Structure formats: C-alpha cells, structure tokens
Amino acid sequence: MSKKDLGLLILILVVGAVVAIINPRFLLPINLANTSNLIGLFGILAIGQAFVIITGGIELSVGSVVALLGVLFVDFIATRGMAWPVALPLILVLGGLIGLAHGWLITRLKLQPFVVTLCGLLIYRGVARFYTADGTAGFAFGQNFPELEFLTAGRSYGVPNSFIALIVIAIVTWVVLHRSVFGRYLYAIGKNEEAAKYSGIRTGRVVIAAYVICGVLTALSAIYFAMYTRSISPASHGQFYELYAIAAAVLGGFSLRGGEGSLIGVILGTVLLQELQNLVNLLGIPSSLNFAVMGGVILIGVLVDQQWGVFRERRLMLGAARKGAAGAAAE
Amino acid sequence: MSKKDLGLLILILVVGAVVAIINPRFLLPINLANTSNLIGLFGILAIGQAFVIITGGIELSVGSVVALLGVLFVDFIATRGMAWPVALPLILVLGGLIGLAHGWLITRLKLQPFVVTLCGLLIYRGVARFYTADGTAGFAFGQNFPELEFLTAGRSYGVPNSFIALIVIAIVTWVVLHRSVFGRYLYAIGKNEEAAKYSGIRTGRVVIAAYVICGVLTALSAIYFAMYTRSISPASHGQFYELYAIAAAVLGGFSLRGGEGSLIGVILGTVLLQELQNLVNLLGIPSSLNFAVMGGVILIGVLVDQQWGVFRERRLMLGAARKGAAGAAAE
C-alpha cells in the first residue's frame, strides 16, 4: 500500500470515528451493510473508470450506460420474459460492445475520448428515454427472481453480495493492473503513448481493451443498480454517476493525464465518497448540502495530498543536499 | 475563416434549409429571434469556456456558477432591494473571483483543472441550494426592472439584445485571442507550457487570467439566464450547461489538449447546437430524443471533420505524387 493510499485510509477512519462519536448508530451492522452495498455498486463503476483513466482517457457516458442497460435488463426480464441467466450475459456483452465502439472511435478514428464519451452520454440517455417513451421500467408488484435477487441484493453472513462481488473484482483487477503485462502496457500508454508504440506495443488494441473492460464493468454495475432500485426512470437514473466514478478515481490518486493511480486508491476513494453521503444522512445535515460536502472533501483531499507531496519532495531534496555537503566536508 | 469553420457554416446552412423546407415556420422572425436569443446566452458561456480550453484546461463548474450567481443576482435585486446597476457589476466581480480561485488552485497549487472545477461544480450548486434552502429564487408578481429587462431580454429592431451582446463580446474576444500578445501566449501555453515558461512568460498569470475571463463571462451569462427564466431553482438551473459550452467549443474545432481552435468556430458550434434543439421541437421529434440528436450530430460533425482532414491530406499527397510522376515522364 502506497503512502498516498495510507493517507486516504487514515482520512476514512478519522471521518468514521468522528461520525461514530456523534452518532454511534453509524457503526450498527445494518448501516455498515447498507453502505457497503452502495460501495460495491459504485466501486465496480469506479474500477471500470480507472482502467480508462490509466490510459489517459476518460469515460463520461457511464451514467447514461447505467440507465440504458438498466432499462434494457429490467425490460428483458420483467416485461419480455427473458430468463435472467440469458439476459445478464447479454447485458454484459452489450456493455462490452459499447466500450468497443468507444475504443474504436478513439484509437482508429483518432477522436478525443472526452468527445466520444460525451456524445455517448447524450446518445445513450436519449435512446433509453426513447425506448421506454420516457416512462419507467420496473418490476410488477410481486415479481420476484429469487436467485438473481440473492446474487445482486442479497447478503451472505450479513455482508452484501454486491460488496463481495466488488472485493472479488478488485482482487482480479488489482493483479491485472499492477502485476500483469497488460497492466504495464496500460501504464506505459498512459505515460507516453507514442513511445509505447515505438516499443512495439499494439497501443490501439490495449486502449480498446481498456474501454471494453470499462464497458463490461459498467454493465455489471448497471445490473446491480437496476436490482437495487428495481425501477428505472431513464431521464434521471444514473445521472452524474460518471462524476462519482471519476471523483473516486481522482481521490484515489489517479491523474487524468494518465499513467498514475492504484487500484486500492480507487476503492478507498469510493469508500470515502459513500461514507460522506452516509454521514450527511446520519448527522441530519440538509440534503441540499450533500453535493457541497462531497466537493469540499474531494478538494481538501486532493489539496492535502498535493501539498504533502511537495513537502516530502522538499525534505528529500534538503536531505540530499545536506548529506552531499557532509560528504564533501569529509573528503 | 478557416476551412474547418467554413465546413461548420455549410452544415448549419444545410440543416437550416432542410428544416425550413419541412416546416417553413422555422424562418419566422419570431423563431429566429427566440433562437438567436438562446445563441446569445449560450454563446457567451461557450466563449468563456473557450478561453480555458485553449490553455489545455477545462471549466466544469460553469452550470453550477450559472445557478449560484443567478440565485444571488435575483436575490439581490428582487429580495434585498439592491439597485441593479450595483448588483450587476458585483455579480461580474464574483464571477471573476471564482475564476481567480480556480486559476490560483490550478497554477499555484498545481491541481488538475478537471479536479478543481469538478469540485466547483459540486460546491457551488450545493451553496446555491443551501442559500435558498432548496427554494426558488424569483421575482415577485409585477416586479419589473424596465432598463435591465430591455438590456437582457429586450430586442432592438427585432434582434434580441443578448445576441447583440454576444456579437460585441465575440468581436472583442476574437481580437484578444487571435491578434493580441495575450492571445498568443494562451495558444503557446496550451501547446507547451514548459517551453513558455522557459521563454520567460509568467504562465501562471496568463492561465489565471484565462480562468478569470471565463468566470466573468459566465457571470454575465448567468445574469442573462436569470433574466430569461426569471426564476431559478438552484437544484436544476444550469445543469449540464458546461457540457453545452464544451460541446460548442469542441464542435468549433477546439482540442481539449489545448492550443487549438478559433473563436468563429466556437460561435458556429453554439449556433449549430441551438439550431438542433430548435429543430427537435419544430419537427415534432419526441423530446426524449433531443439529447440523442445532439450527441449524434456532435459525433458525426467531429467525425466528418476528422475524416475530411485525413482525406484532404491523402488527396494532397496523391496530387503531389501524380504531378511528380508527370514531371518525371516529361523529363
């Protein structure tokens, strides 16, 4: 765990401690379970986003994809009677295809990631709204899918299964990002795509793969969100979720210039954001301040991290200078 | 006017012609006036955004600033009885201060523009909502400010004054961007900040100035928007306006990597976006598709521009090759 991640962890613990002192109910198992459920949902989104941000890209269509695929999933299983073990992989494939399209436009047609995914943000939401004619997609009263609901919204030994899914995904993606050849390529491309190309890396394919991974993870989390809210109004569902995902990654030390950031960081970033939302409710802070609290904490977090970095660098330099001077005197 | 801008202009005219054929009411003076009023409002926003994008930055808090300053402006003149000739410059100064804060955080504390302005997006909206306790800021029945209303929502010879304001601002900023020393520094910093620093430019100040200009123009447009809607619910007012502004700039040929783009382009981009919105309403396209149409057109526009560039380059080369071959044969 890097110094950066450690700092974030301490921040999370300190905020948690303060909240627990003010309102001890914060530590009730049920509250922790509720919050970790949302950490699971948003964490999966944020990991997907992280794969794209590492390459120096950005995926702004996340929220709209969550709406579109959520609508489709609910519609497939609730209205069209598709079996969920068919619908689920189908939705994941659709997510992958969306990622593929974005990656293709970005690498082959050389469009900017911001532009491509901004258009995606607009288009997918439009399509979702058109699909339901601006209505809501939801389950009828009493419509149940016991296995699916257990997997998505259920708990095992009190731990939400969505959180367990996040942990599994995090472990796998940690290995992929930090230990695998593919992960190294991602970082290299994020740092300097041109140089990576000159080293014989098929940068186009690697970048496309990153967008596909992001698409699949987004699709997965779209299913989780759909099963959590059980009802989706495509005009508003998932709005701003891309900002949550990006914010989690940035808090976790990712640079939007690419090539920087750790998986543990993005998970901790998600945890902090959800902890803040929980805090607003538990401490009875007006809900209108929800956004302001989130923005303020991100800003402070990033600022402290940045200033801490500057401070450490300066100390290192001074140390080097002093050691050098001592060495020179000894000669 | 560059080739790129010309292409955009042609696109605007072609789309306009098609719409006019299907529904001739498109050309009614009242419709053109309504649309050009909105072009004025969004155009001022987009020009502000352009100044920031040129430097390789981004300003995501635009929508929230429009909400916050709009709320304050209406509150000052409608509720607190401040004279509008006092309130108006005060709001512009506040906009400038917000820009100053962003620029300072970005240049002095070396935070990423995306992060700073994302936090701004969250914080300002939260503050605006808190300020009105999630209520609406608006004018009481019969409350009138004839001069202010003439300036902001009135028309001269049938032309909306907001559109005239845009034209004036566009001319001044065109000169600044494309002919002045400051403009040249902006382009240079956008391309290679390090090199600009080595040339003895105080890059920090130049970048801060860009954010301040953006802030002031955003504040101005916040006032226009406030006088247009005459009512501001801070939870939703101005939402996504940053995306409109960025989209206009990108359509107009700006690169989010900085250092590229022309002022005429950003205006044409705004015109196209507003024309599209008008079209959706006039042709009776379901409004749920509004976003999808906008996203689709931006994507196609950027794509055509990009492919056109590739095609022209290739034709140029082939032309040269043929000429060369002919020359060789003649020898």
Next chain:
Amino acid sequence: RAQDKPTLAFVVNGASDFWKAAEAGVKKAQAELPDYDLQLKYPEQSSVAIQQRLMDDLVTAGVKAIMVSAVDPKTSTDGLNKIASETALFTTDSDAPQTKRVAYIGSSNIDAGKQAAEIAKKAMPDGGKCLGFVGLLGADNAKERIEGMKEGLAGTKIELIDVRGDDIDQARAKKNVEDALVASPDVTCMVGFYSYNTPRIYEALRDAGKLGQITVVGFDDDPITLGGVKEGTVAATVVQQPFEWAYQGMKLMAAYLKGDKSGVPADGLIIVPTKIIGKDDVDAYAANLKTMAGK
C-alpha cells in the same frame, strides 16, 4: 400535415411515469376530437429554461392552445404571460393564478397533503413520528404537499419530523430510507411524497424486514405502491387524476377554441379532487387504471 388541423399541446414538467396516465387521457380525448391534433410533450429536462424554450418553439410551430404543468409557476409569470399572449394557455398540476392563463385544471397539492395526514391519523390513532421522502425539496408540489400534511397533522400526536430529498436519484432515494432506519429508530411512519418514493420505502422496509411495522403513507399510483396497499403494508395512497386533467383539459381547450367558454368557471379553477385509495378501493382503482390505459 400538422398545419391543416389545429394543434393542442399538453406540456408536462419532466419525464415521469406519472404522466403516462395523462398520455392515456390525451389519447382518449383525441378519439373524440378528430378535428384536432393533440400532442403531449416532455421537456428533456425539468428546468424552467428548457420548458420555456419548448413552449416558444411550440408557439412558433403554430400550436393553438397549450396546457402546461409549469416547472416553476410562481416565478414564471412573465414567461407564461408571453405564451398566453400568443396562444390560449391553460395550466395544470400546479397553478399560476397571477398569469393570464385561461383556466387551471388539476388538484390541490395542499389538499392532497391533508389527505395524507388523514391516512396517517387513521393508521396511527396513538400518534407517532413520521419521516418524509421526496425528490426535489424545493419544488412547489413538494412544498405544498408537505405543508398540507403538516397542517392536517396539527394538533395531533403525529409529527412530521424531517423530509429528506434525493434529487430524483432512485439509488439515493432508497439509501435515504435505509439510512433513516439506522439514524432514527424511533420513526413509526414514512411518507413517500413523490410517486417513486413510496416503492423505494416499500423495498427498503422489505429488505430490512420491517414491512408492516412502520406505517407507510403513499402518494400516486406506482404499481408497487398499489401492491403494497393491497397487501396492507402501505396504509393508503393519495392519488391524483392526471388522466382526468388531460382528458377534460383537452376537451375544454377544444371547446374554448371553438368559442364555447361555458366550461371555464368564473374563478378559472377546475379542481379534480385527489382521492385516498385504501385497501378496499385498490382493486377497483387498478382495474380502472387498466381500462383507461386501454390495456
């Protein structure tokens, strides 16, 4: 095409299932008004500027009369008057009495809030603490319903202690309920002020195993809400009748355009009262909904 028949438009305040019933009402009116072209329009976002623009464009497109559920009627006087000066303007859902609108057709949100209080009083004769959930705390309809409910509860032992907003984010709506269960264990009743809030309350309670232990007061007729009412886990719900607004409204506008102004009362208010749907009425109501939607 559109030009040969006069067009009447019904402009809603945002995309929501609530307006699906209005769509059905428009459809039924259309069948009875073959000489008119009836449209129902959703603005792409719930914002004053976007709705204003939509109406401007409709006027440009030659619409003869507009019935609007204004996003923010209180402060949109000038904008609405501008429309009223160019075409016949009617309001629905929430009124804008200071404007030059011809008439208002809809229910009273204050009364709806009072009816919610009735439900609570009936379900909790011994009193209790209520927590409300709503999408936009600042919106007029939310404020009026809350106000009405507080009025209705005045003097009883039931108290509405807080209302949490979620900005129409359903995930947050559900989490708000979950958090409330944790933060305020003494709450005995929950009120869902927007149509989707009641189903989210229902689900959160079900997940927490507290269905039946906490009194749920609902608004509107989401299928889950009606299911809950039938099951007995939702005390009752207050329903508006957007179908009637649209159906009656369209016919009123058509008549008005023909010069028949008899349908417009002197005060310009046509109130379609809200109804309480309890366990006993729910089947009939649901059946009626189905026939209205033509399913």
Next chain:
Amino acid sequence: MAHRLLSGMMNYSDASISASTIAPFLSLEGVRKTYPGVVALDGFSMDVRPGEVIGLVGENGAGKSTLMKILGGVTTPDTGTVIVDGVAHDGLTVEASIGSGIAFVHQELNLFENLDVAANIFFGREPWRAGPLKLVDRARLRALSAPLLKRVGANFSADTPVSALSLAQQQMVEIAKALSIEARLVILDEPTSSLPLAETDKLLDVIRALKAEGISVIFISHRLHEVERVADRVVVLRDGMLAGTLPKNAINHDQMVKLMIGRLLKEREKAAESARPPGTVALSAKAIRTSAYPDRPVDLGVRHGEILGLAGLVGSGRTELARVLFGIEKALGGALQLDGTDLVLGSAADAVANGIFLVPEDRKLTGILLDLSIAQNISLPNLPAHARRFLVSASAEAVTAEKQKRNLGIKAPSVATRTGTLSGGNQQKVVLAKWLAMHPKVMILDEPTRGIDIGAKAEIYGLMRALADAGVAVLMISSDMEEVIGVSDRIAVMHEGQISGILDKEQFSQENVLLLAVGKQPK
C-alpha cells in the same frame, strides 16, 4: 537592478583587448547542485568574458546541461553564486536571466508547434502596437524574422508552421530565436546534435560573427572537432567538477578527451573493420514511397553483417523512410522484403515481431518513457519474456537491465532510477539497451549518437560492429559526416526523398557524400 546600470556603462565593443584583462561578464562560484541520489554539480566555478567563445565539453551526465539551466534560471543551485556584471545572485530566475542578456538554446527543443516560425522566434518579445489590447504587429514580426532565418541558413519561410518542420529545421528556429535577443551571452546546448555538415558550418560562422560583435558564446557539443574549430577556450567538466581548462593554443582532440575521461582513447571514435564479408540482403525496400516525398520511390537493401550508413541533408527524407521500415507509418506505395520474403507491416509491433528495431531520433518523445525506470524501459518491448503467466517478474526485468547497464555503461544510481532524471546521453543508451536485450535481425538507428559523449560513442560504434559481426543488418542514419565515413561499410545517400547513390568503402570521402547529398554524381 544594479547590474542593468553596470551593463549600460560597460563598453564591450573593443574585443581586440586581450580577453583576460576584461572584467568577466558573468562568473560562477562554487556552484553545487544535487538531485536525489546524484550530485550533478560539485563546487564548480568559471567565468565568461565578453566576446569569448567557450567550448564546454564533458561526458554524458557530467553536468553541462545542469550548469546551463542554472544560467538560464530554469533551476537554482543548492549553494554557490552566479555573478552577472559584478552583482551576485544566489540563483537566477528565467526573467532575470533573459533580462541580463542571456539567450539559451536548450538541449531539448522548446518550440510551439501550433505557432509559426516567426511567432516562435519572437515568443515572449513580440513587437506590439500601442493600445490597451497589445496587438501583435505581425508585419514587423515577419520583417524581423526573415534576416535571422537567412543568417542560420534556413530554407523555409517565417510563416511556416513549426509542426511542418523536421527536427533539424526546428533546431535552426531555436538558434534564430537565440540570435533575436539582444544577447550578451548565447548558450548553445548541443545545437548541432541533429544538424548535418553544411548547416553546422553555417552555425559555426554564426558563432564567429557573434564573437566579432563582442557577444560571448557557450558552446556545448560532443562533436569535439566542432569545438576545436570555434572555441577560444575549452572548459572540461567531469562528474560535476572542473576537470581543466584549455586555452586556445592547447585545444586539441586528445587533450579534451583526456580531461573528460581521464585517459586517452586508444582508437578514436571509429568502429573496427568488418570481420566478415557481407551476407545476403536482409531488409529491402522496393519503390517505397513516403508521405514526405510521395512522388519519389526509394530502393534500398541492407545486408546481413554490414553497417549501411544513410547520409543526406536536412529533410532529405531519411527519418520518414526509417518510420516506414519500422511500420510506424504506412508506405504510400512499394513493397518491403525481409530475407527475400514479402513483408507487410501494419504497425511497429509487426516490425518488432520480425526482428526489425528502430532507435528513433527523438528520444524524449518516442525513444523512452521518461516516467518509467530504466529496467521497465528496457523490458517494455519484450515484456512477455519477462513474465510468468502474464505476470511481470520484476526480478527478471532487473537481471536483464543490470546486464545492459553494465554492458553499455549506463550511468545511474540503479536500474530502478527513473529515466527522466538521466542525462541525455544516458537516456540514449537506455533506448539502445532495450533493443540490444532482444535479438535484432535488422537494426535501424536514426542519429544513434545524437547527444552522446565521445567515450560512449566509441562504445556504441563497437556495439554496432558487434551486431553486424553477429549477422545483424545495421542501417545507420546519421548527419555526422565523420561518423558516417568512419563507421559504415557502405554509404547510401539520400537527396530529396530518393537514393541518389551508394558508395562502397573505396569511394568514401566527404566530398563524394556531399556531392550525392545535393544530387550530383560522385567523382
């Protein structure tokens, strides 16, 4: 601003007075600069007198660029003083440096691709018309730029966008920029590293002209013969310390080398003779057309076991050809063959898979990843070989990197050092190392010794020869005439996008190469 006053009083037009009697324009005293793990400068002192040309030489990483960055105000020293016109500073800022009349051509180019040449030359000092908006006086800008461009021998106009210029042409713009300042000291940090002969000669003339105007010049180069030709005094840096100063009459190649590396090089920077007869053609280009010269087909073949030099003037299309041979860019026409079989390259990855490697000319942009460590850079093109079941093995990477570090003498605290902190020359060695760690069939080197010191040059020539002797086909693009003639087995010369001729060993001469380079027949 005391030094401003002093400078006004100084009369430095009479350069005829013996240099040593004139007060120095600038001096450095006890300058020390450390980076984490490295002492870049260690108590270094020197003076610069008006109208003096100082040649500054030293091995890669000796601290030359660091020293110049201190003068340019880009970095500040840990200790020590910079004295300008008798006023002592702890460190200069960029503004103070420019204000004192110091013009600086950085080792790494600093141009704005989105502006034209004239805007770049006068960047930060644009002539502007009076008025609140400070409008750029574009006519004057162009008028002022034209003579400067002529002076450096540029063949392009002032309104060319910089993005359309080759690296060498960009370097000319940088020099023109330095000349445009009313400078009293011009610092040139390896200005000739990518300049061919004719342009280099022009530059040396420019330096002499500056000297005649009483302007001082600090000239850094690894091409010692250039230093010999132009310097009044040579200052030699070694490991951040002053290794010695050579007065005009003592400047010669061997002396400089001795001070730089502490011994004499036995053989001058030259590759050994080929140990084997050339083999069959490895990589051949048949009627290849590139985007730089779409109408000019190139035919060229590199044989196994030979070093084929590729010479030519600036912009003759060599880099473009190399990019096509490496698959980075698609050929507009023609065909490639590797060992007699047709070869289609869709990307650099295809070239690498076929054993065709390229050491590009722009190392900062394309050669290495400055943010990765030495070991990570070296393993990057061959990562699967350093991995077990998709997982990268850091120890395997370190083993490979250590070996290369030893073989090439890369000067760095460890293989985990970030390459961005290495000196230019050492960075170049890392680029080479990453390919040497694999098994090249064809090795293309674009300006391989750009910015590399004399000792390392000899090593690299040795490495190239060893590669050739092992049967590798080596294609070496170079603008350094001595290098081309000294190292190659055959020399192909390009002129405006076409091979104008190929010289065999017995035809080698500077004159022949130059004749072919301008499109004439050799003697």
